[in-house]
Structures are given as C-alpha cells and as structure tokens.
Amino acid sequence: xxxxxxxxxxxxxxxxxxxxxxxxxxxxxxxxxxxxxxxxxxxxxxxxxxxxxxxxxxxxxxxxxxxxxxxxxxxxxxxxxxxxxxxxxxxxxxxxxxxxxxxxxxxxxxxxxxxxxxxxxxxxxxxxxxxxxxxxxxxxxxxxxxxxxxxxxxxxxxxxxxxxxxxxxxxxxxxxxxxxxxxxxxxxxxxxxxxxxxxxxxxxx
Amino acid sequence: xxxxxxxxxxxxxxxxxxxxxxxxxxxxxxxxxxxxxxxxxxxxxxxxxxxxxxxxxxxxxxxxxxxxxxxxxxxxxxxxxxxxxxxxxxxxxxxxxxxxxxxxxxxxxxxxxxxxxxxxxxxxxxxxxxxxxxxxxxxxxxxxxxxxxxxxxxxxxxxxxxxxxxxxxxxxxxxxxxxxxxxxxxxxxxxxxxxxxxxxxxxxxxxxxxxxxxxxxxxxxxxxxxxxxxxxxxxxxxxxxxxxxxxxxxxxxxxxxxxxxxx
Numbered sequence: 001x002x003x004x005x006x007x008x009x010x011x012x013x014x015x016x017x018x019x020x021x022x023x024x025x026x027x028x029x030x031x032x033x034x035x036x037x038x039x040x041x042x043x044x045x046x047x048x049x050x051x052x053x054x055x056x057x058x059x060x061x062x063x064x065x066x067x068x069x070x071x072x073x074x075x076x077x078x079x080x081x082x083x084x085x086x087x088x089x090x091x092x093x094x095x096x097x098x099x100x101x102x103x104x105x106x107x108x109x110x111x112x113x114x115x116x117x118x119x120x121x122x123x124x125x126x127x128x129x130x131x132x133x134x135x136x137x138x139x140x141x142x143x144x145x146x147x148x149x150x151x152x153x154x155x156x157x158x159x160x161x162x163x164x165x166x167x168x169x170x171x172x173x174x175x176x177x178x179x180x181x182x183x184x185x186x187x188x189x190x191x192x193x194x195x196x197x198x199x200x201x202x203x204x205x
Numbered sequence: 206x207x208x209x210x211x212x213x214x215x216x217x218x219x220x221x222x223x224x225x226x227x228x229x230x231x232x233x234x235x236x237x238x239x240x241x242x243x244x245x246x247x248x249x250x251x252x253x254x255x256x257x258x259x260x261x262x263x264x265x266x267x268x269x270x271x272x273x274x275x276x277x278x279x280x281x282x283x284x285x286x287x288x289x290x291x292x293x294x295x296x297x298x299x300x301x302x303x304x305x306x307x308x309x310x311x312x313x314x315x316x317x318x319x320x321x322x323x324x325x326x327x328x329x330x331x332x333x334x335x336x337x338x339x340x341x342x343x344x345x346x347x348x349x350x351x352x353x354x355x356x357x358x359x360x361x362x363x364x365x366x367x368x369x370x371x372x373x374x375x376x377x378x379x380x381x382x383x384x385x386x387x388x389x390x391x392x393x394x395x396x397x398x399x400x401x402x403x404x405x406x407x408x409x410x411x412x413x414x415x416x417x418x419x420x421x422x423x424x425x426x427x428x429x430x431x432x433x434x435x436x437x438x439x440x441x442x443x444x445x446x447x448x449x450x451x452x453x454x455x456x457x458x459x460x461x462x463x464x465x466x467x468x
Contacts, residue, residue, distance in 0.1 A: 032299055033299050033322065034299075034430065034433070035299075035430055035434070036298075036299060036300075036301055037434075039299070039300070039301055042320075047320070048299065048300050048320030048322070049320045049321055051320075052320060052321065052322060093454070094447070094451065094454075095451065096451065097451055097452065099454075135323045135326055135327055136323065136326060136336070140326075140327055140332065140419075141419075141421075143326075143327045144327050144328075144419045144421040144422055145421050147297075147324065147327060147421065147422065147425050148421040148422070148424050148425040148429065151425050151429045151430065151433065152425075152429050152433075154433070155429060155432070155433035155436055155437070158433075158436075158437055159436050159437060159439075159440045162437070162440040162441055162444060163440060163444065166444040166447075166448070170448060170453055171444070171447070171448065171453050171454070172453060172454050173453055173454075173455055173456050174456045185456065187456055187457070188456050191454070191456060192454070
C-alpha cells in the first residue's frame with residue numbers, strides 16, 4: 001500500500017507555479033514603483049520603463065491565472081463547518097507547542113482566508129492596475145484612489161504570501177510535497193487534514 | 206531622500222493678474238525659447254486659445270469671462286506649473302533625477318530619466334504635467350537654462366505689462382504685500398514658486414481655494430508605503446520567531462506527548 005495520497009493534480013500544480021512566477025515577477029518589477037528605496041530593482045530589468053512593461057504583462061498573466069485558480073478551488077474554500085470554528089478558536093494550534101487535532105477537510109480556515117483574500121486582491125489589483133496603466137483616460141480621482149488601493153492590496157498580499165510560504169515549507173514539514181510532486185504522505189494528511197483523508201481514502205485517520 | 210526647499214534661496218514669479226492684458230506674449234515667448242511646436246486649435250467662440258495646457262504649451266493665459274451690470278468683464282490669469290514647495294509630483298516620482306529641485310527651488314526635469322509612469326499627472330494638486338508623444342513628462346521649468354545663465358524666464362522677459370515678475374521669491378512677496386495685494390500661494394504647499402496677486406476669490410480663476418496634495422496620494426506615499434515596509438519585515442520576523450519559539454508542526458509528532466518533554 002502506498003504511503004502517499006494525491007493532493008494536487010499536475011494541472012493544479014502547473015497553475016499554482018504560473019501564479020507564483022507571475023507574482024514574483026510583479027513583485028520585483030513593482031518594487032521600484034513602490035518606493036525610490038527599491039530603485040535598484042529596476043536594474044534587473046534594464047531600467048524602469050522595461051520594468052513597467054514587464055509589470056503590465058505579468059499583471060495580465062497573474063490576473064487571469066490567479067482568478068482561474070480561485071474558481072477551481074471555490075467549492076473547497078467557501079465551505080465552513082464546526083471543525084473550522086474550532087480551528088479558529090484555537091488559532092489552528094499554531095500558538096502552542098503541543099499537538100492539537102481538528103477535524104479539518106481539504107483546507108483549513110487559514111488557507112480558505114488566504115484563497116479568498118488573494119482572489120479579492122487579484123480583482124482589485126487588476127482593476128486599479130488598469131486605471132494606473134492608462135491614467136490620462138480616466139478621471140484623476142479614480143487614478144489617485146487606484147494608486148493608493150494598488151499599494152494597499154500589494155502590502156496585504158505580500159504579508160499573506162510571507163505567511164503562506166512559511167507555513168507551506170518549514171512551518172509544516174511535508175506540505176510542499178503536495179505542490180511539487182502532487183502527493184502528500186498519509187501521515188501528513190492524517191495530521192493536518194483528517195476529514196479530507198477520510199473523504200479520499202474511506203479510512204478513519 | 207525627502208524633497209526640501211531652501212526658502213531663502215527660492216526664486217519664482219509674482220503674477221499680478223490686475224496688470225495682465227491677455228496679450229499672450231508669454232505663451233509665444235515660451236514656445237520660441239523652448240522650441241515647442243504649435244498646437245492646432247479650433248475656434249470655440251472665445252478668445253482663450255488654446256483651451257488647455259498641452260505637452261507643447263507650458264504656460265497659457267486663462268480667460269475668465271464674467272458679467273457685471275450688463276457688461277462683460279475679462280480677467281486673465283497665467284496658468285503653469287506652480288513649482289510647489291511641497292510638490293506632489295516629486296513625492297510620487299519613482300525615478301530619481303527625473304523630477305528634481307534646483308538650487309533656486311525650481312522643479313526641473315530630465316526626460317531621459319522619466320520612466321513614463323505618469324504618477325506625477327495624478328499627484329499634482331493643479332493638474333499640470335502633460336506627457337508628450339514620446340511619453341515623457343513636460344511642464345514649465347521656469348526656463349531653467351535661462352535662470353542658470355542669469356536671465357529671466359522667456360515669458361517674463363516678453364511680458365509687456367510686468368504682470369510676470371521674476372526674482373527672489375521673498376522679495377517679490379514683500380513688495381506685493383507692501384502694495385496691499387491679495388496674495389495666493391504664499392504658504393500653501395510649503396509655498397508656491399508662482400505666487401498670484403488676485404482680484405477676487407481663487408475659485409473665480411479656476412484655482413483651488415486650499416491647494417493640497419490629493420488625500421489618496423498622501424495616504425499612499427506617507428502612510429501605506431512606510432507601514433507596508435514595516436509590515437513586510439514584521440511578518441518575516443514573526444515567522445522566524447514562531448519557528449524558533451513554538452516551532453514547526455512536525456509530521457512524526459503524533460500530538461499525544463502533551464506535557465511530555467523529551468531530552
């Protein structure tokens with residue numbers, strides 16, 4: 001009997017890494033636009049004008065791939081049950097050294113919040129990005145509000161991504177295997193997502 | 206890298222609107238000195254022409270037409286970059302050296318460093334910067350090269366009525382105050398480099414009564430930007446702290462060792 005169960009299909013994994021690559025492209029092309037402190041990052045792309053161009057291309061890729069990813073997972077991330085409440089009340093067990101058990105399905109409330117936030121941020125960043133793209137075609141107040149909102153959503157996104165990367169790598173060993181090879185170890189699934197484990201395998205964890 | 210202006214050294218204009226006869230010599234002289242092409246315009250039933258600043262029109266006369274006891278009254282005001290002491294354009298410009306302040310307190314620009322983001326268009330309290338066909342910023346820089354050569358800007362040189370007075374900003378203001386003029390722009394935005402003597406409320410001339418950097422631009426650059434950098438490093442710090450204090454959720458930790466600490 002295999003030690004592994006499948007968590008993400010190849011197409012889900014490819015989509016995730018497309019979103020990841022476009023996100024970091026946007027991050028590094030956008031840093032110089034965020035503050036003059038990061039002007040040096042423009043050098044990676046051969047100057048600010050090139051960076052802006054790549055930012056626009058990356059933005060279009062991120063917008064559609066990120067929204068498509070959300071639509072794919074909408075069913076799994078928009079449900080909410082008692083175990084989720086339990087998880088929230090105990091902060092997912094992340095504030096204690098001792099093992100905690102929650103009867104969590106495929107995603108826990110933290111992951112659901114991350115998915116919903118990134119989807120909302122993608123929409124807002126995309127729409128405001130369009131106004132910033134062609135500022136003279138729109139009323140000034142719309143562009144001004146867009147510049148502010150674009151910055152604010154970026155800050156929210158990068159903070160969420162820092163947490164996401166931590167929890168998916170060193171914070172929860174074994175997790176990244178799901179996104180790299182598609183399969184996770186059963187022992188991992190039993191620990192983190194017992195309800196999902198039961199749904200998939202039919203065994204009690 | 207905050208933009209600061211040396212008030213004592215500032216040069217600028219005093220625009221005495223009462224003296225303006227609307228001849229537009231300033232517009233023509235500006236075009237001539239700065240080698241700007243003519244803009245094609247259309248007759249829209251007014252002598253005001255062109256109706257707005259363009260990438261090839263750094264200053265123009267706005268015609269204010271009023272009716273007073275059956276007769277039409279004209280008021281003229283010279284419209285251009287105000288050379289703000291606290292400049293929205295410089296606050297948002299992401300490319301160092303694209304917009305910069307000269308020792309005279311003028312906001313000059315270098316098209317080669319402009320990266321065409323157009324942030325300055327949105328941040329200007331007066332809606333002045335325009336983008337030319339090369340997608341680079343253009344606006345009045347008070348004929349930077351003339352000032353540096355000890356001359357007055359072309360528009361002021363051409364003005365036949367001394368409406369446009371160029372010189373040391375503090376002297377110009379002191380003289381206008383002594384003449385009991387109503388001044389606009391002395392303190393707003395840390396002092397405008399172009400101060401107006403008006404004959405009515407600023408709104409009548411199409412000027413904002415209390416010019417300021419747009420609120421969302423202020424929040425973007427002075428609140429969200431610094432807090433965002435703090436938030437980024439804060440979240441990295443929080444994750445590292447979590448890792449070394451509480452630690453990861455290890456896969457082989459079955460969670461039943463509550464309280465049992467191993468060696």
